[in-house]
Amino acid sequence: MLPALCATNGWTQEKLEGLTVAGDGEVYAITDNDAVQDATGETALLRLGSSRRVFGRD
Secondary structure, eight states: OHHHHHTTSSOOOSOOSEEEEOTTSEEEEEOOOTTOTTOOOOOOEEEEEEHHHHTTOO
8 A cells, every 4th residue: 555655746645544445456555644733634545446456356
């Protein structure tokens, strides 16, 4: 996950808030930092790839 969170070369979110597998088998993750002190409040929606690749079933 860390490479995906760092990919924008900006603020790196501290944690994931959600993870899902869509009907087409793609995996998505979302972050939300709630704009607390020392955080930007940015939310990132990450498309991580196929569930077979993400969960090591290739």
